[in-house]
Amino acid sequence: MKKLISILASVSMALTIFTPMGLPTEEAAAATTGDVVVNELAWMGTTVDYNDEWIELYNNTGNSISLDGWTLTAADGTPSITLTGSIQADEYFVLERTDDGTLSEVTANQLYSGALSNSGEVLELRDASGALVDEVDAWHAGDNTAKATMSRLDPATSGTDASNWTTATNTYAEGLGTPGTLNSGAGSQDNSCSDTTEHLNQVSNQPDAINIYFNKCALDQYASTGNEANYNVNLEERLLNRINEATTSIDFATYEINLPKVVDALLAKAAEGVEVRVIADAKDATDPHYIERFELMRLYVEEMVRGNDGVVGTADDITVFSDSPMLAVEDQTKRADHNLPSSPNDFPERTIMVGNTEMTGYVFVEGEQQTDGTYYSPDNQMHNKFALIDDKWVFTGSWNFTVTGLYGSDENMANGVLDGNQQHVVEVNSSELAGIYETEFNEMWGSNTLNPDVEQADFSSRKIDNTAHQVTIGGKTVEVFFSPGDDAVGRMAELVKTEADLSTYFTIFAWSDQALVDELKNKWEGSYVDQQGTLTGFDVKGVYDSSFWNQWWSASIEMTGRTATGSTNNPNTRWANAAPVYQDAESRKLHSKTMIIDADTSSDPTVIVGSTNWSTNGNDFNDENLLIIHDSDITNQFVQEFNARYTSAGGVVK
Incomplete structure (x- = not known):
């Protein structure tokens, strides 16, 4: 059990009251001006019904606040709301008029009665002691025709400042507004991600180094002292750096691969005499979700299997193994695009049972076999994406080694634009950790040699701890x-x-x-x-x-x-x-x-x-x-x- 004294020492929790279990309780003291604010008002209703009005409050503090006994009242007496419940730190509290059917995408925190006048209201938010916490003195924004809400720009700025309100432009199901989320145009914090420059702040090649890379932006204003993250990073370049440094061995497990530079780097290392072993996931070649991308992957994998000289069975070949066998792509045009022979007939043409399906083709990647010599189906995924370099560097994370995973498109790749999926990579310089990963790799490979063992290999639920x-x-x-x-x-x-x-x-x-x-x-x-x-x-x-x-x-x-x-x-x-x-x-x-x-x-x-x-x-x-x-x-x-x-x-x- 972690000690409370160490938790209480944290500056960020200095004002928080703790329960005996070490969890922060709701703030019990009287609120001060601006702790909670009226943040958004659908004074005009919604596109469904002009009576479907709603009000959003925002907690401007870092603590949960009890709203029991608080009031939100209009100067003309309607509405007059006694609040109940709690509003979490930095979060929203949505009030819906009459029933919880007003907002289909948001659950109301509280219901209330009483209409807001379209000509304007003076609203006062008071805490349980009666102290004024926030005030709105008019409808400074909003659009009755478009059913666009009046949205606060900065929760730290007064609600009577007309310039602090805007008419919402974001769409929700019943109009324009942002119920329960950040307001249109709001931004008291500079949390933009307009900077696309690569930032490499924490990179080490020393033993025991742990380097973290993000391919998308990060907000380094939240960094602890001297700890700015590595962000907007070209993950392919990080991987290529490690591959190019290899002198003895590369073990490479990949769910998908279609990055030509990575394939070329692996081929170059195999040609230098580095032992390169690749485990690649096999997929159902008839699945419409995978047909094109699995076909492209197999073309790149065949490049690896043939080596730099394009000849099967020579010293520069990369050994590739899978959870299920792969058949070569036979389309001559596509093969030519990858500088492959017009026909894959230098691989054995075989009829094999893969799961419950009989398949015929040129088998160029072997897979895990069942005891009767048939193959397991590719239904389960070999979803790893890691590389082991010289038994010391572990390169792993969420990133699939693909164009989509990093760049988003071939055009972006050509221009160095990182508009792919959001990812992270962790690389660790540790022989001990690399040894653990190698044990896992060898379990799927079926041996600890350069050649896989199709009978001893274990993937999926056939593996052990x-x-x-x-x-x-x-x-x-x-x-x-x-x-x-x-x-x-x-x-x-x-x-x-x-x-x-x-x-x-x-x-x-x-x-x-x-x-x-x-x-x-x-x-x-x-x-x-x-x-x-x-x-x-x-x-x-x-x-x-x-x-x-x-x-x-x-x-x-x-x-x-x-x-x-x-x-x-x-x-x-x-x-x-x-x-x-x-x-x-x-x-x-x-x-x-x-x-x-x-x-x-x-x-x-x-x-x-x-x-x-x-x-x-x-x-x-x-x-x-x-x-x-x-x-x-x-x-x-x-x-x-x-x-x-x-x-x-x-x-x-x-």
């Missing part, structure tokens, strides 16, 4: 887990339950694991029971990839109390108190899988990173890797990147 799970690297505790077999997501749930004292922030591509959701719910509102719990003061913030935001299985549904699109699931079996989590606003996918625990405190700041999505597939079927790094500086670097994602999605950070 055969690696150490904790190492010390430069004084930092680093935990390492592989899937399946190690219950990586189970360790995450345990970590949240037993070691998260103050906060958990996350960015996630796909999250469906219920145990992890439940542990975070209990931290957030002190109960595992559906629709029960009282806010504890534990801080939760998160961003989900938008493609999974409305999936019925996504943890986002529970955390926000919504009903998924097209789902009949009962929304009343969700968290009792919606959490401040958002769908991303990235130009492409939010691809990282990152959880940050107790950042910027003295309570063991920890970050969880890697390839593993927090799901049954990610934990029990796909081949994955996950690192848990206990270190304040590294965790703070992830906070800098998280804050950029969070504020762009609509969240507010102090």
Whole structure:
């Protein structure tokens, strides 16, 4: 159990009152002017009904505040609202008139009665002692025709300042406005990401170095002293640096690969005599989601298999192995584009059983065999993306080695524009950690030699837990887990339950694991029971990839109390108190899988990173890797990147 004295020593918590369990309680003292403000008003109603008025409050402080006994009243007596409940630090409190049907995308924190006059109102927000906390003296903005709200620009500036209000331009389901999120045009903080320059601030080649790279922007105003993150980084160049330094061996595990420079670098190293082993994920070649990209990948993989001289079976060939066999692409035009022979007939043409499907073609990559000589289907994913260089450098993270993953398009790649999916990379100079990863690699490879063993190889659920799970690297505790077999997501749930004292922030591509959701719910509102719990003061913030935001299985549904699109699931079996989590606003996918625990405190700041999505597939079927790094500086670097994602999605950070 972490000691309270160390938590109380944190400057950021100096004014927070603690319960015996070490969780911050709601602020009990009288509020001061501007602690909570009237932040947005739909005084004109919505496009559905002009009576559907709503009001949003914003907590301008770093503490949770009880609103019990507070009042929000109009000078003419209507509306006159007695507030109840709590408003979390840096968060919003939405009041809907009459019923909770006004806003389809937001759950009301409180209902009220009484209409707002379209000609204007004078509103006063007072705390339980009657002290004036905020005031709005007129409708300085808003549009009745467009049903666009009156939105506050700066919550730290007076509500009677006409220049501090604007007419909303962001669209929501019932009009123009931003209920429950950052206002249109708001920005008392400089949280923009207009700087696209690469920043390399924390890079070391020394033994025990741990370098963190983000391909998107980070907000380094949140850096601890001298700890600005590496951001807007060209991850391909970082990988090429490591490959080009190899002198003895490269073990390369990749879910996908179509970066020509990386392929060429691997080929060059194999030609120099470096032992290059590649494990590549096989896919269903008939799956419409994968046909084109898997075909492109196989062309690049065949380049590696043939080596620089293009001849099969010579010394410069790269050995490639997979969870399921790969058949060569036979399209002559596409082969010519990759300088491959017009026909792959120098590979054996075979008829093989892959899962329950009989396939005929030129087998150029072998796969794991079943005991009867047939092959496993490619249904489960070899989802790793890591490289081991000279048995000392580990290069891993969420980044697939693809054009889309980093650049977004071939044109962007040609121009050096990083408009791909949001990613992170961790590279570690540790022979001990590299040895653990090599054990995992060899388990899938089936041997510790240059040649794979198709019968001894084990992928997916056929693997066992055969690696150490904790190492010390430069004084930092680093935990390492592989899937399946190690219950990586189970360790995450345990970590949240037993070691998260103050906060958990996350960015996630796909999250469906219920145990992890439940542990975070209990931290957030002190109960595992559906629709029960009282806010504890534990801080939760998160961003989900938008493609999974409305999936019925996504943890986002529970955390926000919504009903998924097209789902009949009962929304009343969700968290009792919606959490401040958002769908991303990235130009492409939010691809990282990152959880940050107790950042910027003295309570063991920890970050969880890697390839593993927090799901049954990610934990029990796909081949994955996950690192848990206990270190304040590294965790703070992830906070800098998280804050950029969070504020762009609509969240507010102090």
